[in-house]
Amino acid sequence: MSTSTSASRPDGQPFNRRVHVVAAVLDRPEELDLLQQVCDAMGWPLREPLAGETTVTTDTGWTLRVIEVRIRGVRETAVEQAVATLDTLAQNAELSLHCRDATLVERVHRPQIEWHLRGRRGPVSLRLHHALHVATRTGEHDPHAGTVRLVRVPARLDEPQARRLARTRRAARAELSHHPLVLRRLDPDVHEIGRPSASRGWHALAFLTLVVTAAAICLLGAGLWPTFGADSPRVGGPLVVLVAGYLLGGTYLAVRRTPTHRALPWLVPLAVPLAVPLVPWLGTLVQRAYLSPFGVLLAPGKDGLGDIQAGLWVLCVFVAASLLPVAYLGWMRFLAPSLRVQGPWLSWAPAVTLGIGMGMVFSLLILQTAARNGTEHRALALAGRDISEYFGVSAEYACLEPTSSEAPYYGTPPPHDHPVVIFGQSGDRVEFWDPATSRKTSIRLEDARIRVVPHSGSPCAKAAR
Template identity: 80%
Template sequence: MITPSSSPGPDRQSPSPQPDPGPAGPAGLPFNRRVHVVTAVLDRPEELDLLQQICEAMGWPLREPLAGETAVTVDAGWRLRVIEVRIRGVRETAVEQAVSTLDTLAQNAELSLSCRDAALVERVHQPQIEWHLRGRRRTVGRRIRHALHTAARTGDHDPHAGTVRLVRVPAELDEPRPRRLARTRRAARAELAHHSLPLRRLDPEIHEVGGPSVSRGWHALAFVALVFTATVICLLGAGLWPAIGADSPRIGAPLIVLTGGYLLGGALLAVRRTPTHRALPWLVPLAVPLAVPLVPWLGALVQRAYLSPFGVRPTPASDGLGNVQAGLWVLCVFVASALLPVAYLGWMRFLAPSLRVRGPWLSWAPAMTLGIGMGMVFDLLILHTAANSGAENRALAAAGRDIPDYFGVSAEYACVEPTSREAPYYGTPPSHGSPVVIFGQSGDRVEYWDPAAGRKTSIRLEDARIRVVPHSDSACAEADR
C-alpha cells in the first residue's frame, strides 16, 4: 500500500487520495477512460477549494504530485495538482476530450487553472497463473450426501468439497510452458501451505492443488446444444422441415421449445447485469410494433423470389395469411440466428464464471454483430430456397402437372384468346392449344407464364378473353364451348 505524504501547515488544501469507487461508483459518472492531468492552479485558498469542489462533484481524484512524478515547474504563486479525469470516450481521443472537459469546467467556474501535462492511464496487466485448493474427490455416495446436506442446509456437508481457496502466481510468458507451470505450482503450494485458517491450509491427505475447475461435461453439452440449434435454424432456413417430419406438431413443437429455450435463456444470461438488461422492458415492446409493417414486406420478398423463375411479380391479391407466414419465416430465422452466438456466450459465461472478465471478445456486442451477419446469410438462404421452389414448380408446370400453393401464391390455369390479331402483348404470342399459368392480375393487365413456350406474356384484360380451367392438362377447346 502506498501512503501519501502529508505536510503540516495551513497551505495544504488537497485531501489525501481516496479509494477508487469503481467505474460506476456513486460519487461520479460511469467512465471507461482515465487520464492523469498535471495542472497549475493559483495558490489561493479559494481557488484550491473551488478546484476540490469541482473534482468531488465529478468524482475525480485530486492530489499533489508525487516525488519525481513530473518535471513540470510553475511560477511563484501557483501550485501543481494532479487530477485523474474519468470520462467515457474512445481511446484515440480520450486525452484531448479529458483536457477539453477540464478546461470547460474551469472556464465556467472562473477558476484560475491551466493544464500543463496529460497522459492516458494504461491498465498494467501482469500475467498470472491460477491454482485452486480443493478437496480430493470422494466416492459417489459421499458426494450425493454432501449435495443433500447442502440443499437442506443441515450444516453437515463436507467443508472441503469444491474449491476452498485459490491463489494467483505471477508468471513469465517467455519461459517454456512446462517450466512455467511447475514453477508456479511450487509457488502456489508454498502459499497454500501457510495460512491462518486451519481448514484452508494445504493438507496433502485432504486437499489437492490443480488448475481452475472446468465442467467439461456442461461445456460439451452447451456446445452440442449450439450445434443442434444451428442445425435446426439451418433446416428451417433451407425449408427442409417437412423432409425431417418437423411439420408435424409432435416433432416440430419439441424442436421449437428446445431451440427457443436455449436461445432465450442464453441471451438473458449474456446481457444480465448490463445496461441492455435494464433496457429490455422497453426495447421489446418497441420492437413489436416495428415488426408489424416489416413482416408483410419480408413475405413479399419471399413471394418475389419464388416467382422470379416464372418472370412475374407478386400481385396485391397475394397479400394475406400466406404472406404473413412467409414474413414470419424470414423474421424468426433472422432473430434466431442473431441470438445464437449471444446465447452460446451466455451459457458459457454462466457455466464458467472466470470467463466473465477475460476480454472484450466475451461481451455480447461482438457476438450480436456476428449473429446479425449470420442472420443475413440465413435470410439469403431462405430467398435462395424460395427461388429453388419456384424453379421446381416451373418444371412441374412444363411437365403438365398442377402447381401447389406457396405462401399465399396460388396458381390458376386459364385459356387466353386475343380478341383480335392486332391485340398488343409483351413477350411470346398467346398460346391457343394449352392452358397458361396465371398468378393473379395487377390492375388492367394480366401476366401469365406459358409452359409450352417457357416464357411469360403480359396482355391487357380488354384485349383478351380469359377462361379459367381446373387443371393444367385441361383442353382449351373444351373450355371454349
C-alpha cells in the first residue's frame, strides 16, 4: 500500500525544522489509514521508504513508513522534540506506531554566483521615453531595458575570486546564449552581462536619507532643533515631511504582504486608545527630569497642555527611532530584491531588536536633555535671571513670610531678604528652592504667607517684617 501527501498543505502548521522519522506501524489497513489521517492533520508528508534508504527491519505483521515531522524548535533538540511529538500523537490516537530512526534534515546550500542579462543603458532621453511607455502601458517600451534574465552558476569557494568570477562568467555567457525566446538570447550589440548591482545610486540615496533621518531624530531627542533653525516652518516642515515619508514608506515596504500588514487595520486603532494615558505619563517623566536639578518634586494637578506636549515629544522620538531600522530594511528589500533572503542583517529580528533598543536610547536621551535644561535654568536662577516655562512647569519668584518665629519647616530656614523659586504647591505644603543656598525647603501653607514677585531681584521688605 502506497501512501503520500503533498509537500505543503494550506492547513499545515508553520515550521522551521524538518526531521525524517522511520517508524514501524502495524501492517493493517485501519492502522495505515489512521496514520495517514494524523499526518494529514499535521501537514506532514508520509511515504514508503525508498530503495536503500534505511537498513531498519521489522517483524512480521509490521511495515515501515517515512514521516517528515515539521516542527518549530531549536536545532539542538529538534530530533528529540519531533520524536516526542509523534509519540504523543500516536498515543492520543491509540495508534500502533514506534519510531525506529530519526534524522534532522538540513538545507543543502550550494554556493552560486548570479549573473544578469541587461539591456545596454541608453541616453537619458530614451530611458525617460521607456519609463513613460511603461507607466502608460502602451506596449511600446524597450523590451531590453533593465534586467531581463538571470542565471546562477555553481561556484567553488576554494578557487581565487578572480578565477571564480571569470569561470562563472563564461558559463553564464554560454547559458545566456540559448533560450526559446529570441529576445532573451544574448546579443552583444544589445545586451550586457553583469553582477547584481541594482540601483547603486538609489541605494546611496536610501542610505543618505537614513543618515539624515537618524540625525534629525537624534537632534529632536536632544532638543537641538531650534539650534539649527528646524523650529521654523520653512526648515522644519520639509524635514518632517522627509523623515515621515522615509519612515512610513519604508515601513510599508517592509510589512507589505506579511501577516503584520494584515493585522495593521486592527492594531493601529488598538494602539491609539493605549496612547491616551501613556502620553501624559511620559510628559510627567520629562517634567520630573527637568526638576531633578532643583531637588523639587513635581506638584500634583499639573496635567495640561505642557505634559501632553512633552509626552508627544517622547512618543514621537521613540516611534521614529524604533521604525528607523525597519524602514531601512523595507527600502533595501524594495531596491535590491535579490538581497531579500541573503544575510541575517536583512531579517526581521535584528531590525526590530535594534529599533526597540534605539527607541529606548533616544527616550533616555530626552530625559537627559530635560535634566540638562533644568541644570541650565538652575544656573539662570543662581545668576538672578528669570526662568522660562518648560512644558507646563513654570517657575515663580516669591517672598515667604512665616506666620510666626516657630513655624515648622523642612530643610533650611526660609529666607527673609530675597525671593525664592517655587514651582507650585504639593498638597498642603509648598516646596521652594533657595538660590542663595542652592537647597530646597518646604513649609505648610498655613504657616507662611507667600507673595509672588516679578523678578529675582525684587525686594522682600514686607516679608522681612
